Amino acid sequence: MTKPTQQLESVLKHHGYFLTKPRIQIFTLLQNNAATTLTRLIKLAKPTNQATVYRTLNTFESVGIVKKIWLGNHTKYELGDEFQHHHHHVSCTNCGQSFALPANRALELLIEELGTSDGFIPKEHQLDIIGTCKSCKKAS
Numbered sequence: 001m002t003k004p005t006q007q008l009e010s011v012l013k014h015h016g017y018f019l020t021k022p023r024i025q026i027f028t029l030l031q032n033n034a035a036t037t038l039t040r041l042i043k044l045a046k047p048t049n050q051a052t053v054y055r056t057l058n059t060f061e062s063v064g065i066v067k068k069i070w071l072g073n074h075t076k077y078e079l080g081d082e083f084q085h086h087h088h089h090v091s092c093t094n095c096g097q098s099f100a101l102p103a104n105r106a107l108e109l110l111i112e113e114l115g116t117s118d119g120f121i122p123k124e125h126q127l128d129i130i131g132t133c134k135s136c137k138k139a140s
Contacts, residue, residue: 005019012059025045026045026048026053027060031083035089065082066079070128071130088129091128091130
């Protein structure tokens with residue numbers, strides 16, 4: 001068992017869930033793909049049925065394995081910060097592609113400073129830049 005799979009099993013066990021083949025499959029798909037839609041995950045997970053994918057994502061989201069992100073008008077899923085480095089996204093409103101931005105310590109410090117103003121205690125944050133990607137810009 002790989003270290004990420006052991007970590008997955010540990011989180012699931014801590015919350016009273018078992019490590020199953022469909023959970024490993026969905027986890028592996030999320031490890032190997034950028035933020036992705038439910039529709040795409042269902043296609044990638046064949047022959048696992050749609051209901052199992054949906055239930056697995058709900059379980060993963062409830063225990064922090066997966067986070068749901070809103071990119072433009074699309075909902076996508078990706079592994080939580082415990083399983084991958086924290087990052088932000090740019091998303092194309094034309095083709096729907098999203099890309100992770102490189103880490104930027106100055107940006108994180110600014111977000112932390114803004115988030116803690118007036119005694120607020122932030123739990124997490126998400127920053128997404130919406131626009132037109134290079135490919136779509138060339139095509140227009």
